[in-house]
Amino acid sequence: KATGVPLAAIAARCMSGRSLKEQGYDAARHSAFYAVKESVFPFNKFPGVDPLLGPEMKSTGEVMGSGRTFAEAFSKSSLAAGMPLPTGGKVLMSVRDADKPAAVKLAEVFHQGGFEVVATTGTQSAIASAGVPCEIINKVAQGRPHVVDMIKNDELTLIVNTTEGRQAAADSFLIRREALNHRMAYATTMAAAEAMGAVVSSMTHKTPAGAGVYSLSEIHEEAK
Numbered sequence: 001k002a003t004g005v006p007l008a009a010i011a012a013r014c015m016s017g018r019s020l021k022e023q024g025y026d027a028a029r030h031s032a033f034y035a036v037k038e039s040v041f042p043f044n045k046f047p048g049v050d051p052l053l054g055p056e057m058k059s060t061g062e063v064m065g066s067g068r069t070f071a072e073a074f075s076k077s078s079l080a081a082g083m084p085l086p087t088g089g090k091v092l093m094s095v096r097d098a099d100k101p102a103a104v105k106l107a108e109v110f111h112q113g114g115f116e117v118v119a120t121t122g123t124q125s126a127i128a129s130a131g132v133p134c135e136i137i138n139k140v141a142q143g144r145p146h147v148v149d150m151i152k153n154d155e156l157t158l159i160v161n162t163t164e165g166r167q168a169a170a171d172s173f174l175i176r177r178e179a180l181n182h183r184m185a186y187a188t189t190m191a192a193a194e195a196m197g198a199v200v201s202s203m204t205h206k207t208p209a210g211a212g213v214y215s216l217s218e219i220h221e222e223a224k
Contacts (some may be wrong), residue, residue, distance in 0.1 A: 001064060002035035004220030033214070033223035035072045036064050038077040067212060068221055071202035074115045074195050083185050085199050088113075089157030092137065093127065094120040094172065095190070096164040102190045106160070106197045113200035115140060115158070119149065140174055151178040159186035160193040 010025055020026045040061045065076030078085050091110050095103045102121060107117050107127045118135045119127055121142075127134040138146040151154050159179050163172050179186040187193035 002033045003223045026134045032075040033066045036073040038078040038081045069176045071198040075199045086157035090116040091158040095162045099190045107132045109197040170181040
């Protein structure tokens with residue numbers, strides 16, 4: 001679907017003895033578009049399940065977003081997967097120590113994009129030390145009002161939460177679960193968070209991430 005090349009059919013013919021050259025596919029085909037595939041997980045059907053991905057997870061389907069830029073394609077894939085990305089509001093950041101340098105850069109992207117940034121103690125300290133405006137918010141164990149209260153009150157629009165170790169994952173379970181219950185965009189890896197940041201950055205530069213609508217035939221015609 002991304003390039004117009006029927007990979008499964010080509011592979012089956014190769015297995016039967018027909019070479020790529022014989023099939024007319026002896027050179028790679030490159031699309032002028034970006035394509036992002038995203039898996040859809042049925043977390044909302046299983047109350048109490050932690051949406052932190054593990055090796056036993058199975059998706060119920062896949063969606064694909066296409067665009068002239070990565071940000072546009074990623075934004076569309078997230079929308080199709082049932083997690084539309086916000087264009088503003090308040091973003092919560094709570095990350096493991098190894099992710100703090102990347103979190104500081106990402107917080108600057110969100111701030112430049114017009115988001116308010118709030119973070120738990122350690123993350124807030126790193127972000128604020130870099131000169132990025134950031135409010136502090138309590139973890140659940142630190143007393144109220146805390147992170148989960150903000151989610152329940154619909155005060156947040158986006159969450160970036162990475163963990164390390166079994167105890168840390170258990171401590172942040174309520175954050176992920178409530179985000180899911182409130183259909184809130186969230187990232188549990190810095191790779192996903194940075195992809196969201198790319199969408200925010202694209203909007204900052206006045207190139208709306210989801211502006212284009214393209215047909216597959218149009219996408220395939222531009223593939224070389």
